[in-house]
Amino acid sequence: MHQPSAVPHVVIVGGGFAGLWAARALAKSAVRVTLIDRRNHHVFQPLLYQVATAGLSAPDIAAPLRHILRGQRNLEVRLGNVREVRAVERRLLLADGSEIAYDSLMLATGATHAYFGNDAWAEHAPGLKILEDGLIIRRRLLMAFERAELATDPAARDAWLTFVVVGGGPTGVELAGTLAEIARHTLKQEFRHIDPSHARVLLVEAGPRVLAAFPESLSEKARKQLEHLGAQVMTGGRVETIDENGVLVNGQRIASRTVLWAAGVAASPLARSLGVELDRAGRVPVGPDLSVAGHPEIFVAGDLAAVSQDGKPVPGVAPAAKQMGAHVARVIKARLAGQKAPDFRYRHMGSLATIGRMAAVVDLGPVRLSGLLAWWFWLFIHIFFLIGFRNRVTVLMNWAWSYWTYQRHARIIFTPPEDKHEIG
Amino acid sequence: MHQPSAVPHVVIVGGGFAGLWAARALAKSAVRVTLIDRRNHHVFQPLLYQVATAGLSAPDIAAPLRHILRGQRNLEVRLGNVREVRAVERRLLLADGSEIAYDSLMLATGATHAYFGNDAWAEHAPGLKILEDGLIIRRRLLMAFERAELATDPAARDAWLTFVVVGGGPTGVELAGTLAEIARHTLKQEFRHIDPSHARVLLVEAGPRVLAAFPESLSEKARKQLEHLGAQVMTGGRVETIDENGVLVNGQRIASRTVLWAAGVAASPLARSLGVELDRAGRVPVGPDLSVAGHPEIFVAGDLAAVSQDGKPVPGVAPAAKQMGAHVARVIKARLAGQKAPDFRYRHMGSLATIGRMAAVVDLGPVRLSGLLAWWFWLFIHIFFLIGFRNRVTVLMNWAWSYWTYQRHARIIFTPPEDKHEIG
Numbered sequence: 001m002h003q004p005s006a007v008p009h010v011v012i013v014g015g016g017f018a019g020l021w022a023a024r025a026l027a028k029s030a031v032r033v034t035l036i037d038r039r040n041h042h043v044f045q046p047l048l049y050q051v052a053t054a055g056l057s058a059p060d061i062a063a064p065l066r067h068i069l070r071g072q073r074n075l076e077v078r079l080g081n082v083r084e085v086r087a088v089e090r091r092l093l094l095a096d097g098s099e100i101a102y103d104s105l106m107l108a109t110g111a112t113h114a115y116f117g118n119d120a121w122a123e124h125a126p127g128l129k130i131l132e133d134g135l136i137i138r139r140r141l142l143m144a145f146e147r148a149e150l151a152t153d154p155a156a157r158d159a160w161l162t163f164v165v166v167g168g169g170p171t172g173v174e175l176a177g178t179l180a181e182i183a184r185h186t187l188k189q190e191f192r193h194i195d196p197s198h199a200r201v202l203l204v205e206a207g208p209r210v211l212a213a214f215p216e217s218l219s220e221k222a223r224k225q226l227e228h229l230g231a232q233v234m235t236g237g238r239v240e241t242i243d244e245n246g247v248l249v250n251g252q253r254i255a256s257r258t259v260l261w262a263a264g265v266a267a268s269p270l271a272r273s274l275g276v277e278l279d280r281a282g283r284v285p286v287g288p289d290l291s292v293a294g295h296p297e298i299f300v301a302g303d304l305a306a307v308s309q310d311g312k313p314v315p316g317v318a319p320a321a322k323q324m325g326a327h328v329a330r331v332i333k334a335r336l337a338g339q340k341a342p343d344f345r346y347r348h349m350g351s352l353a354t355i356g357r358m359a360a361v362v363d364l365g366p367v368r369l370s371g372l373l374a375w376w377f378w379l380f381i382h383i384f385f386l387i388g389f390r391n392r393v394t395v396l397m398n399w400a401w402s403y404w405t406y407q408r409h410a411r412i413i414f415t416p417p418e419d420k421h422e423i424g
Numbered sequence: 425m426h427q428p429s430a431v432p433h434v435v436i437v438g439g440g441f442a443g444l445w446a447a448r449a450l451a452k453s454a455v456r457v458t459l460i461d462r463r464n465h466h467v468f469q470p471l472l473y474q475v476a477t478a479g480l481s482a483p484d485i486a487a488p489l490r491h492i493l494r495g496q497r498n499l500e501v502r503l504g505n506v507r508e509v510r511a512v513e514r515r516l517l518l519a520d521g522s523e524i525a526y527d528s529l530m531l532a533t534g535a536t537h538a539y540f541g542n543d544a545w546a547e548h549a550p551g552l553k554i555l556e557d558g559l560i561i562r563r564r565l566l567m568a569f570e571r572a573e574l575a576t577d578p579a580a581r582d583a584w585l586t587f588v589v590v591g592g593g594p595t596g597v598e599l600a601g602t603l604a605e606i607a608r609h610t611l612k613q614e615f616r617h618i619d620p621s622h623a624r625v626l627l628v629e630a631g632p633r634v635l636a637a638f639p640e641s642l643s644e645k646a647r648k649q650l651e652h653l654g655a656q657v658m659t660g661g662r663v664e665t666i667d668e669n670g671v672l673v674n675g676q677r678i679a680s681r682t683v684l685w686a687a688g689v690a691a692s693p694l695a696r697s698l699g700v701e702l703d704r705a706g707r708v709p710v711g712p713d714l715s716v717a718g719h720p721e722i723f724v725a726g727d728l729a730a731v732s733q734d735g736k737p738v739p740g741v742a743p744a745a746k747q748m749g750a751h752v753a754r755v756i757k758a759r760l761a762g763q764k765a766p767d768f769r770y771r772h773m774g775s776l777a778t779i780g781r782m783a784a785v786v787d788l789g790p791v792r793l794s795g796l797l798a799w800w801f802w803l804f805i806h807i808f809f810l811i812g813f814r815n816r817v818t819v820l821m822n823w824a825w826s827y828w829t830y831q832r833h834a835r836i837i838f839t840p841p842e843d844k845h846e847i848g
Contacts, residue, residue, distance in 0.1 A: 040566065040837045057481035059834040066614040067835065076616040079570045132838060146464065146503045190490040192500040391833070394818060409815070410483040411491065413464045414556060 007032045007074075010332060011092065011102035013082050013270070015042050015065045017318050018108035018302030018325035023075060025329030030336065033075040034100065036092075040064050040079055043131050044386050046318055047395070049174040051134035053182060054142065054408040058131050060395050063388045082109075084273040087295055104297050106328050107270060107284070111303040111316065114266030114281070121242040125261040128171055135414065137260060141179065142413045144258045145187060148194045155255070161199040162256035164247050166239055167263030168205025169212070170353040173222060175260055176203040177356030180230035185357075185406035201230065202256075204237040204249055206263070211353055211361065213315065218361040221370040225359035239263070265316070267304045274298070279306045288343035289331045290324055299328040307344065314346045318385075323347065354378045357403070431456045431498075434756060435516065435526035437506050437694070439466050439489045441742045442532035442726030442749035447499060449753030454760065457499040458524065460516075464488050464503055467555050468810050470742055471819070473598040475558035477606060478566065478832040482555050484819050487812045506533075508697040511719055528721050530752050531694060531708070535727040535740065538690030538705070545666040549685040552595055559838065561684060565603065566837045568682045569611060572618045579679070585623040586680040588671050590663055591687030592629025593636070594777040597646060599684055600627040601780030604654035609781075609830040625654065626680075628661040628673055630687070635777055635785065637739065642785040645794040649783035663687070689740070691728045698722070703730045712767035713755045714748055723752040731768065738770045742809075747771065778802045781827070 008031050012019045015037035023035050041062040050056040066077045081095035085105065092100045113127030126136050141163070148160035163183075165176045183199035190196070203210065203226060209219040210226070210233060223233050240248040246256040267282035276292055278284060283306035284292060290305060292298045301324035307314040314320050327344045334341035350364035352374075360374035369377060379399065386392045402408055432455045436443045439461035447459050465486040474480040490501045505519040509529065516524045537551025550560050565587070572584035587607075589600045607623035614620070627634065627650065633643040634650070634657060647657050664672040670680040691706035700716055702708060707730035708716060714729060716722045725748035731738040738744050751768045758765035774788035776798075784798035793801060803823065810816045826832055 039839070040570065040835070057483045057834075058838070059481045059836050062836045064614075064835045066611075067831070070613040077614075079574070131836065135838070142464065150503070187490075189494040190488075190501075394821065394833075397818065397821070407491070409818075410481075411464075411488045412483050412486045412555065414482070414559070415463070 008103040008336070009034065009101065010104045010106070011036065011100060012106045012108065013037075013092070014108035014110060014268075014302070014304075015039070015077075016045070016108060016110050016302055017321035018110075018328075019106070020065075020068065021322040021325030022106055022108070022301065022329045023069060023072070023325075025326045026332065027072045027074065029074070029329075029333050031074060031104075031332065033072070034078055034102075035065060035069065035075060036078045036080045036082055036094075036100070037065060038079070038081045039130070040066070041131070042068060042387065044391075045129075046382055047386070048128055048131070048134050049171060049178065051131065051410070052128055052137035052141070052175065053178040054138050054410040054412075055178070055402055056395060056398055057410050058135060060391055060398065061386070062131055063391065068387065082270060085270070085298070087274060087298060090297070102297075104299070104332050106299040106301060106325075107274075107304055108300070108302040108321070108325065109268035109270050109304055111265040111267050111281075111283075113261055114264040115261070116264055118242070121261070124244050125166060125242045125259040127261040128175070129265075137175075138410070139413050140258055141182070142411060145191065145194070145196055145199075146413075147257070149191050150193075157194065158200075159246065159255040159257045161194065161196075162246075162254065162258070163199065163201045164254060164256045164259045165201070165203045166242075166247070166259065166261050168203055168207070168210035168233070168235070169262060172203055172205070172260075172262035173210055173226065173353055173355055175262060176201050176231040176233075177226055177229050177354070177359060180226070181356050181406075182408065184230050186408050186411075188406070197230075200232065202232045202234060202254065204239060204247070205233070205235050206238055208235055210235070214351055214353065214361060214363050215368065218363055218368055218370060222353065222355055222361050225355045225361075225371065229356045229359060265303070271300070271304055281306075289341065290328050290344055291331070299331070301325050301328050307346070309346050315348075317351075319349050320346055352378045352381060432527040432760070433458065433525065434528045434530070435460065435524060436530045436532065437461075437516070438532035438534060438692075438726070438728075439463070439501075440469070440532060440534050440726055441745035442534075442752075443530070444489075444492065445746040445749030446530055446532070446725065446753045447493060447496070447749075449750045450756065451496045451498065453498070453753075453757050455498060455528075455756065457496070458502055458526075459489060459493065459499060460502045460504045460506055460518075460524070461489060462503070462505045463554070464490070465555070466492060466811065468815075469553075470806055471810070472552055472555070472558050473595060473602065475555065475834070476552055476561035476565070476599065477602040478562050478834040478836075479602070479826055480819060480822055481834050482559060484815055484822065485810070486555055487815065492811065506694060509694070509722070511698060511722060514721070526721075528723070528756055530723040530725060530749075531698075531728055532724070532726040532745070532749065533692035533694050533728055535689040535691050535705075535707075537685055538688040539685070540688055542666070545685070548668050549590060549666045549683040551685040552599070553689075561599075562834070563837050564682055565606070566835060569615065569618070569620055569623075570837075571681065573615050574617075581618065582624075583670065583679040584681045585618065585620075586670075586678065586682070587623065587625045588678060588680045588683045589625070589627045590666075590671070590683065590685050592627055592631070592634035592657070592659070593686060596627055596629070596684075596686035597634055597650065597777055597779055599686060600625050600655040600657075601650055601653050601778070601783060604650070605780050605830075606832065608654050610832050610835075612830075621654075624656065626656045626658060626678065628663060628671070629657070629659045630662055632659055634659070638775055638777065638785060638787050639792065642787055642792055642794060646777065646779055646785050649779045649785075649795065653780045653783060689727070695724070695728055705730075713765065714752050714768055715755070723755070725749050725752050731770070733770050739772075741775075743773050744770055776802045776805060 084093040151157035187196035302321035362369040508517040575581035611620035726745035786793040786798040
């Protein structure tokens with residue numbers, strides 16, 4: 001049994017990339033670390049779209065936090081839902097009423113989808129941030145084809161066969177490209193009353209181009225690859241309403257029973273209890289040591305942190321979260337040694353986005369790739385970074401199998417026990 | 425689009441072993457086949473306990489019915505929930521109000537768990553029949569260790585670390601053996617406030633021995649193997665009540681927060697609409713051609729059928745279901761040809777039960793195996809029969825990995841979206 005001790009207590013909230021990298025970097029330090037998360041697992045978010053599109057099982061891209069960190073003797077993992085930071089008392093309040101005292105705190109609870117004030121859209125257009133989102137989207141996609149097969153009215157059938165993805169960032173592009181592939185190839189021969197390849201996949205982006213963070217030439221290549229895979233791309237498309245029957249875009253009604261949301265994120269609400277002014281997306285502005293103004297003992301990292309560098313915001317991507325997590329550990333260790341760590345500098349390693357089968361774009365600054373080569377590069381990088389040896393091999397094997405057969409092994413529709421809306 | 429035609433319409437309800445084997449056997453016949461199931465997938469039930477105990481992902485042991493049967497041009501798969509058989513009109517009534525007419529009907533909707541009139545036990549002691557059951561049990565098992573880690577009261581902690589499995593048949597033995605392995609090996613090093621290897625796993629069987637369908641010598645070997653793995657076996661244990669705090673067995677209270685039910689099954693309620701007298705377990709008595717008395721056009725197969733042979737009931741196991749399914753197809757084809765198929769004969773191929781790591785019992789009549797050799801035999805047979813090439817390879821790889829590392833890759837706790845009982 002652990003007893004409180006004189007060793008400083010570092011509490012990390014969130015077991016994503018930032019939290020995990022900070023925890024690992026503190027392995028050999030004279031601190032006691034508690035990692036708190038609401039879930040028992042770390043998720044490899046870059047492959048979450050594969051769970052949503054039935055290419056991978058959920059356990060393929062997740063690993064129990066306890067297992068990842070089991071060997072780290074100065075650390076304990078705690079399943080818990082942190083509701084409030086009581087910064088003055090240096091305590092966290094949990095949803096079950098218990099409290100945890102800290103000496104140093106790192107908040108890394110990430111971001112969730114945001115509907116820009118249209119919270120009613122959430123029900124009709126699920127977003128993709130956590131593993132459960134992936135399973136919900138998978139169920140909706142697969143059920144849409146089943147509903148279309150059963151539909152007797154042609155208009156109803158077409159609405160079930162129309163898929164709208166809102167948001168042309170990396171997640172939207174991945175979902176639209178993979179959906180087009182499923183409709184055209186995976187479901188071939190399987191239905192008798194519909195032709196899944198006639199499904200319409202529409203990617204709606206409000207800005208002038210998809211993948212706005214990439215150079216214009218790669219955005220254009222991404223659009224062409226999407227269209228080649230069978231998806232339609234609408235840029236300058238302003239979504240006005242979303243309901244269960246479809247979307248209204250630029251005044252035009254699109255009948256669709258399956259709308260996916262990849263348009264906006266907002267930081268986790270836990271930041272609000274810090275009592276500092278947040279940015280427009282709800283993120284916490286931090287200093288060059290990633291600590292909060294007035295609270296040098298509170299750090300924020302990952303998607304929850306608003307960090308500017310050379311006048312530009314550091315992007316909300318996995319490498320940035322890992323670098324921030326590792327940096328917080330460095331600052332804590334330096335302080336223990338009575339030293340000062342250098343300021344945080346984000347090193348941009350390049351941008352990657354996958355689009356679908358053999359299609360991706362890669363921007364490494366001087367080197368720009370697209371198409372098959374970019375796709376291989378993307379695949380190699382993602383499998384290399386996937387946590388856990390077993391997962392890597394299994395994922396690679398699933399991928400190879402999908403690649404040759406066009407099949408997706410996780411095409412299982414779960415009916416949640418609470419779901420009373422079983423098909424009749 | 426399919427149009428009704430003069431070709432006889434065979435409707436199969438249920439995509440388990442019986443339904444699938446019947447559907448396949450009718451591939452080249454001059455019939456139109458409709459396979460209806462509430463789920464989109466076939467489940468390889470013999471490995472379901474591995475999903476419940478986090479050894480395999482749900483998609484590892486399931487495959488979409490549409491995909492399995494995609495090449496069979498005289499067949500369509502329909503997702504639907506059959507509520508009633510209107511035998512006089514030769515129609516099925518579905519939950520959504522639609523109707524399906526048939527010329528021949530095969531019911532193969534299987535069995536579900538039964539609590540012998542104590543339906544209130546269902547909430548506290550989940551059973552294991554469908555994929556969703558496996559995910560519910562997995563969540564409960566993993567959460568029990570998390571709750572124990574957070575418990576401050578020793579009695580509460582012990583109750584979270586006590587697991588009771590009710591029923592000493594193959595499923596109960598598999599669950600108890602694997603649970604003991606998880607507690608002793610898989611979770612080693614991962615907790616800081618509990619020692620998972622101190623968990624108590626108790627298998628309660630009402631009869632005088634576990635695996636009653638096996639020879640007495642193998643029952644005794646199974647008990648020894650269970651005890652060697654760390655589970656306790658209580659025979660002659662009559663369960664009197666089950667509630668959220670534990671079970672009352674033979675007047676003795678056992679405090680346990682995790683009780684699993686593997687004690688009883690009852691046939692699917694669809695059979696009641698047939699209007700024939702059912703047996704005590706709700707199964708439909710059928711003649712030697714597997715048809716229902718008074719309705720030669722209605723067949724029943726698999727766990728839903730009560731078939732006697734040489735004065736003994738045919739067991740509710742996968743090989744029996746496959747043989748019955750294939751036999752129904754044979755009878756239908758013979759009738760089309762104006763002939764009579766021979767009577768159904770169940771060929772017993774032997775009995776297998778796995779207990780846990782390197783432990784199993786095999787009864788092949790003259791040959792009886794137990795321990796490591798039986799386990800290899802069991803593994804080979806099960807992977808050989810697993811449907812779908814990809815699944816087979818992945819499952820074998822997962823198994824090899826689990827075997828060498830004691831790890832279980834699917835240790836992911838999902839929080840169903842409707843679940844408001846998140847941990848605090």
